[in-house]
Each structure stands twice: as C-alpha cells, then as structure tokens.
Amino acid sequence: MQSGPQFVIVSGALGSGKTSLIESLLNSSEDASDTAVIVNEAGEINIDGAVLSESASGMSMATLSNGCVCCSMTSDLVTSIQDLMHFRRVAGKSLFSRIILECSGLSRPGPIVSSLQELADLRLKLHLVSTYDCSRPPLQGADFEDAVAQLAAAHTIVLTKIDQVAVERREEALETVRSLNPLARVVNEFSASARAREAFASPGNIDVPAVGTDSKSSERRRLLHPRVRVFRARYDADVQWEDALDWLENIAGALGERLLRIKAVVPGGNADDRLLLQSVGTTFSAPRRLKEKTVVPLGAIVIARDCGSDDLASIPTMHSVSWQSHL
Structure with missing residues (x-):
C-alpha cells in the first residue's frame, strides 16, 4: 500500500x-x-x-x-x-x-x-x-x-x-x-x-x-495550561500605529514576566496598510508591514500567565479598545 x-x-x-x-x-x-x-x-x-x-x-x-x-x-x-x-x-x-x-x-x-x-x-x-x-x-x-x-x-x-x-x-x-x-x-x-x-x-x-x-x-x-490565558483586544480602524505600540509597551511594562506573547495587527500610514507588531515576553520586534493582499482583521492577541481581565483593564489604553478572554 x-x-x-x-x-x-x-x-x-x-x-x-x-x-x-x-x-x-x-x-x-x-x-x-x-x-x-x-x-x-x-x-x-x-x-x-x-x-x-x-x-x-x-x-x-x-x-x-x-x-x-x-x-x-x-x-x-x-x-x-x-x-x-x-x-x-x-x-x-x-x-x-x-x-x-x-x-x-x-x-x-x-x-x-x-x-x-x-x-x-x-x-x-x-x-x-x-x-x-x-x-x-x-x-x-x-x-x-x-x-x-x-x-x-x-x-x-x-x-x-x-x-x-x-x-x-x-x-x-x-x-x-x-x-x-x-x-x-x-x-x-x-x-x-x-x-x-x-x-x-x-x-x-x-x-x-x-x-x-x-x-x-x-x-x-483541558488542564495542561491552567495558569495561561489568551486575551483578544478589538479597536477601531482610526488607531495610529505609534499609539498602538505605546499601548502595547504599557501592557508589557505592567505585566512584566507574566507576559508570554503579544501579536497585533494595526493600521499603517495609508488606508490599506497593515502593520504587524509583536513581542516575545517584553521584547518587541521591529514592525513588519504586511502585503496589501494579506487579509487579517485589526486586533491584538495577548498571551499571559497568572493574569486576569482586571489586570488588563487597569492598564492605560487607547480609545475604543475592548477585551475578550478566550482561555
């Protein structure tokens, strides 16, 4: 066979x-x-x-x-x-x-x-x-x-x-x-x-x-990762990527070693531009411009250990950001 x-x-x-x-x-x-x-x-x-x-x-x-x-x-x-x-x-x-x-x-x-x-x-x-x-x-x-x-x-x-x-x-x-x-x-x-x-x-x-x-x-x-939670943030299309980066750095500073990963897609300089902002722990990579044909919604994923929704809600944020917890 x-x-x-x-x-x-x-x-x-x-x-x-x-x-x-x-x-x-x-x-x-x-x-x-x-x-x-x-x-x-x-x-x-x-x-x-x-x-x-x-x-x-x-x-x-x-x-x-x-x-x-x-x-x-x-x-x-x-x-x-x-x-x-x-x-x-x-x-x-x-x-x-x-x-x-x-x-x-x-x-x-x-x-x-x-x-x-x-x-x-x-x-x-x-x-x-x-x-x-x-x-x-x-x-x-x-x-x-x-x-x-x-x-x-x-x-x-x-x-x-x-x-x-x-x-x-x-x-x-x-x-x-x-x-x-x-x-x-x-x-x-x-x-x-x-x-x-x-x-x-x-x-x-x-x-x-x-x-x-x-x-x-x-x-x-289901119990393999009981202390790890995944959060999604939604925001409007008029967010400036520099403001988004400042906000993500605030999250990194507040969570410290509890932060495992951030991945965020934010608007670029032009209407059709999309930038990928990401960190491993609290260390951020340089922004990456996605190709125009790439279809991915705006939003951020934050993966953290021993972190609750209240922890994120207490961090200074941009306007029109809403959080959801997935795990």
Whole structure:
C-alpha cells in the first residue's frame, strides 16, 4: 500500500521562530502546491496564517484558531486533515508530499500524536520538529514543563535566533538539547534557508503509533495550561500605529514576566496598510508591514500567565479598545 504524506508537527516556545522557519521553507520553494500548512493560533486572529500566506506559491492552508491544539482542538485537527485530503482528491491532484502543523507555542506534541490514530488509513509519516530559541533558552523560563515536553518528543530540534547570541551561547544551547534528547537530529545552521531545508528533511519513515485512549484523556488535556490565558483586544480602524505600540509597551511594562506573547495587527500610514507588531515576553520586534493582499482583521492577541481581565483593564489604553478572554 502506498505511503501517505509526511506529517510534520512544528512545536516550540512562544516566539521561538516556528513561523519564520516555515516561511523560509516556503520562500525557498518555487512551487509549494504539494505542501499543506495547518496553523494553530491560541487566539482567534489568525496572524501567523496571514504571514505564511504571503510566502505561499500554490500552497494549501487551513487554520485552527481560538484554542490550543493539544488541549481542546484535536478533533478539529483530524477534520482539517481529512478535509485537505478530500479536496485534493476531488480536484484530481496527487497526494500532498507534506502536511505541516504549526502548533501554538503552548502545545505539547503528545496529545496531538495520540489524536492522529484516527487517521490510520491515511498512512501518515510522522516528523516532530521543535524550535529552541538560543536568545531566550526555554528551559530557563516559567514554561519549563511545556518546553521539556516539546523538545523531548522531537525527532529534529532546530536552533533559532543564533545570529542574536554569542558563540558561547550557541554552543551552550547545542549541549543542552543534546543532553535532553540525545536521539534527536539537531539543526545548527546560520542560514535561514539552510536551516529550513535541514529542519524539514525527513528523518525516515516513522509511522503514527497506535496509542490507546481512555475516558479521562480529554479532561487531562483541558488542564495542561491552567495558569495561561489568551486575551483578544478589538479597536477601531482610526488607531495610529505609534499609539498602538505605546499601548502595547504599557501592557508589557505592567505585566512584566507574566507576559508570554503579544501579536497585533494595526493600521499603517495609508488606508490599506497593515502593520504587524509583536513581542516575545517584553521584547518587541521591529514592525513588519504586511502585503496589501494579506487579509487579517485589526486586533491584538495577548498571551499571559497568572493574569486576569482586571489586570488588563487597569492598564492605560487607547480609545475604543475592548477585551475578550478566550482561555
């Protein structure tokens, strides 16, 4: 019987470079029509999906928004894979050679792999990839347990942000991941395109394992991240991006180490412009201008630990901002 597509689960800490890694792969491919990408966003604004769509050339994409795929969305994942394969067959095209799942930074691979047993007939070949941010070592933070679960399960570990650290930090990261998972293949490439090629090279035909289930498994998944909450902010189209950045920096200053991630889409200088503002912890990246064809609503996602709606409401804000809590 013919083998199915490679199914790549890309996990890693919030802001560790998962989207950039996939984007580099797509940018290096003249034709991505044999690749499908499923993006899991913890918040309901699909910002990472919008970014990846700018790099796609014929790529198929599905999104799993407003939830963590390892906790409450495994059935949605199964349905998304089935739908992608079905529409591919209906279109009379050959099988995908690769399906990539970009997990939320909160996700642990174990429950995701367990859910794939429902797709045994597709004969998926499994490849677990995890990113390790050399500039913010994940094993030194409050997300220690999630990071260990991601790295220990990986077939391939990719060192990211290596251009932002000294050689000593890079060597320390290499020693750490080899100590934690000596069986994993470690990608330690400076070039983004070389890093992507190595990361997605198949480690061999690894079948999805048959994993037993029990009646309490879904309840356990809902409790994986009890202290983490995801908030969405809505605002009007007349917001100035400089004001939005000041407001986001106020949030970072108020929450401090409790802040895990910010991703926000705000108006640019012109009516059709959209800027992406984002932070990992309290460290902000330079604003990124999205292409005009990119369709993504205005709004912000804030992921924080031990934070309630009252904490955010007490922070000085722009006019016309409303908050919703999702997790």
